[in-house]
Every structure is written in C-alpha cells, then in structure tokens.
Amino acid sequence: MRSVLAATVLALATSSLLAAPSASAADFFEIRSDLHNKCLTTNGDNVEMRTCDGTGRQVWFWDGPKLRNLAERHCLDVKHGQINAAVQAVGDCHGNANQRWSFQGRRIHTDVNGQVLSIQNNGDTRDGAGINMRNYVGGAWQHWSTRRI
Structure with missing residues (x-):
C-alpha cells in the first residue's frame, strides 16, 4: 500500500513539474x-x-522569447523577416527568428536582423502610427518601457 501511495505522489509531483507554466496576471504588461x-x-x-x-x-x-498579445494571443512578428520591415501580429506563432525578441536597455531587438522596434517616420505622434524595424539611432521613438497590468 505504501509503495502504491509513494508511486502516486511521485507521479503527481513529476506531472506538475512538467506542466507548461501559464501566464499569471503579474506577467501581463x-x-x-x-x-x-x-x-x-x-x-x-x-x-x-x-x-x-x-x-x-x-x-x-x-x-x-516571443511577445504575445493578450486579446488575440497573436505573436509580434517582423514581416517576412526583412530589413526595415513592418511589424505585425500574427496567429501563427512558430517561434522563428522573426518572432524572437529581447529587451536590451530601453530597446526591443529582434533576433532576425538585429534591428529595433521603431515608430514610423522617426516618431509619428498620431494614434495609428505604424511600427517598423530600423537600425538603432538613439531616438526616443526607439525607446520603450513596460508597465505591469
């Protein structure tokens, strides 16, 4: 009986360790x-x-390494992985280099080409301004911060 109980406890502990973590409210920003x-x-x-x-x-x-949007669960994606490409949100989250991101200081880099997330036209301030990938030049339109939700 003890061996059955021990095996059950071990199986439950192992399965909980292998389960994929889910995003908690503290992980949203x-x-x-x-x-x-x-x-x-x-x-x-x-x-x-x-x-x-x-x-x-x-x-x-x-x-x-993927950035996903809560509303649609889409992944941030460099369109076709091209230089100076538009940034899009796509449902096919394959995890290739054009969907891998990292914060480096106040910059958001992509693995596909080393460029950084940039607001179009060197910082268009209108609502609806598009997002592109550009070489880093130090402009405020290329600097980002996060705020936990």
Missing part, C-alpha cells in the same frame, strides 16, 4: 513608447501606437 507614452496596440494583424486605454489589444506577455 503594456509596452509604452518613451516618446509620447502611448501603447503598442494590435489592430487585426497591424501593430500601431494608440493612447493607452487598458484593453487587451494593448496587453502583452512573454511566451519564451
């Missing part, structure tokens, strides 16, 4: 531009800047 404090926002497959409103379209979480 907004990504804000240092230029104007607006939020990185999904709009279908597009990613753009909008005044922060607390909706799920502006809430992000890490899934390994």
